[in-house]
Amino acid sequence: MGMGSGDIITPIVIGIMLGGLYALIALGLSLVFGVMRLINLAHGDLVVLSSYIAYALLTYLGLDPVVGLVISIPFMFILGFLIQRYLLGKGFAVSSETPLIIAFGISLVLQNLNQILWTPLSRGLNTSYTHASFFLGERQFPATYLLDFAAGIIVMLALRLFLTRTYMGRAISAASQDKRAAQLMGINTNRVYGYAFAVAMGSAAIAGVFLGMTFPFTPTSGTSFLTIAFGTVIIGGLGSMAGTFFGGIILGVFQTMGGYFLGPASQMLIVYVLVLLILAIRPTGLFGR
């Protein structure tokens, strides 16, 4: 990242593609926030969990990470449903802060768990194609970035389709717009929340795989990705899948531009600062409701 002097096109293109990855990570968070007004503090760690699962499947079974999704998506889906049903959902009944604290607890449990299982050493998902590159004219880019971008678009469209064309998806949408009206329409909001969270975890599973193929990850990476996801959601507006996608692109470009002008070491810091700035100025996001 940050190719130095002169060529500004490369960081822009990279920023856009990276934005696809960021959107991929953020879509689940956006969905959950739109429906339940809950920022799942454990989201980043759940994405990283998926990266570790893919790592395990790759290392011990030789399964290609994308193929491994066949296992990890259902696993994360069910895990998500259970977390919502038995942990977060029960927390809502206590008070509105309780789910937040519980999510915080889950986050740290996951971090420690991954640390015990995998040591703090950074890992990556390496396959035959993760180090390939492709050319746009004379410029060379890593192939994984393109895969990330494609995955981002596909998942975003899939989620949109789900939310607008299926009954459960419509129910999720309705519950996020007006909970009381949704209940009066015969929607079992508790069940809907469970499914929303489960779907979000499914998308997190995908995000984890592509993340692992793009960047090395450690047990504590979750916090950075939570921040990125949160920044994306904030910029793009809550609950809107397309908005989140564009939010990701904006964040990605902003980051690479920052790296271009201020040096690569400060890239994460720039993201943090941007998030705080947006929170200060316009918390509902650029496209938000």
Add this chain to the structure above:
Amino acid sequence: MSDDIVLRMKNVDVFHGTFQALWNVSLEVRQGEMLALIGANTAGKTTLLDAISGMLHPKSGSIEFLGKEIGGLDPYRIVELGITQVPEGRRVFPDMTVLDNLIIGSYAGIARRKKPENLKIVHDLFPRLLERKRQVAKTLSGGEQQMLAIGRGLMAAPRLMLIDEMSLGLAPIVVDEIFKVLEEIRKRGITVLFVEQNVNRTLQEADRAYILETGRVALSGTAEDLRNNAEVKKAYFGVDSCEVKPGGYGG
């Protein structure tokens, strides 16, 4: 339960936390009728509807629908059983299109299977909803939103429809239109229980009515009887002088 009676509430008490909102409320809803619930803002009308819809659970007393006890059930169960509420303020889903709003109305139970035919019925009753089917709901006028809310309620294939404050903020001519549609709905065998503040108009349209005062049933009877009732006249039409009898009008 006689064939005639669709819903029966017996001695129902409902609390909001520690505050008692309904006191020993009993009422009956008969098949195919237009039943009105009248009362001032704080009388407990919405609370009563919410108790029927399952949004609130009675502390004591029973609510029976078609012979089955429904007090204490979750709201979605009650919609599945055939009661739908058109809530106060319409509450259409603002960011969804008109069509999507209608479709989500058929979410529960058997309504899904009936979606195509119900959709046709709703479009026949409210042609404007067909015209504007791709329009986002929050851009509709108040009257159109009310039509959408009622149409959405119909999509649930209800036996009993509860409508809360439908005429609030609407021009009289729009209210007329909607009452006409309610008449059509009635012809299809759906019973309507509606809540209103506008007593005059209500007693013209309804078959029977209950009058609620601070959480209790103060009066009930046919619309005709209530229209001619001296106390009702005095309290709601201001016909007589402002002589206040000791102890209120003690119904």
Add this chain to the structure above:
Amino acid sequence: MERLTPIAVVVVIAVLAALPLIGAPESWILYVFLFLVYLAMANMWNLLAGYAGLISLCQPAFLGLAAYTMTVGTWVGVPWWLGMVGGAFVAALFALAISVAVFRLSGVYFAIGTLVVPEAIRMVFYLWRPVGGKMQGAGAGYMVKGIGNLSPQEIYWLALVVAVGSVLILRGVLKSRLGLGLAAVRDNERCAASSGVNVFRLKLYTFIIAAAVTGFAGAVYYVYQGYIEPSATFNVKWTMTLLLATVIGGIRTEGGPMVGTIVVVFLYFLLARYAGYSLLIQGIILICIMLVSPQGLVGLARKTAVHPLARRITTLGRKAG
């Protein structure tokens, strides 16, 4: 009957103060020291989260900035005790600065915003070394200078003062107009706002006070430790400890943080061998407590109210709560 409790409190303080003098083993002193530092911070977190509704996840920023101010101060000739005061001041100033950004946010956003802040600061201190020459490894690691003639006992007593001070400050705030205003806001924010309560200012003052005390306690901790570096300082482990202590004890009770901190330090002692599992275990405990007994141990005691002494301790909070 009522006079018993203040006497008991004085006795406890006296005993704690006497510990180093009566030859208690050094490890005990260390654990009690930790208890005192954590207690001060937990009281402040309780003030923020329990009484002001601000689930603040940026405590590490406050304690870290204060501690760094003090440490850097010692490198440029500012005596450590003055640096501590300066540190508390810096922490308060920082709270003021970020309040603009984070206060417009409701609970959820506020939590995320405050989560990001310590991370950002950690990054800053990785890249930036305020004083002194280049160093191997991660940026701003420093020894604290000028504390050679300080004995551990003196630092211990300082911690005791801070801990007692935090209890008094908490009490003072809750009994003051600030406390009343916070109670009103907790009850019904819109009502409070429309009856003239300046909600923003209430939260701001609370935030600043909490930041200052937390900062001061942090500086005390690092004087004891003698060495500071960014990754352990601006670390979510602090947040977890404070959260757990307050929640286990009982959020929004005066006695809660005290009980909870005892439990947390005790856990720390028990799990010393399993340091690698500490967050895991703490996380699980946190989740269980929130689901099973969200009012914490104090809340549980209140409900069962068996032992009269326990009841008297727990109702310490009732009067001002």
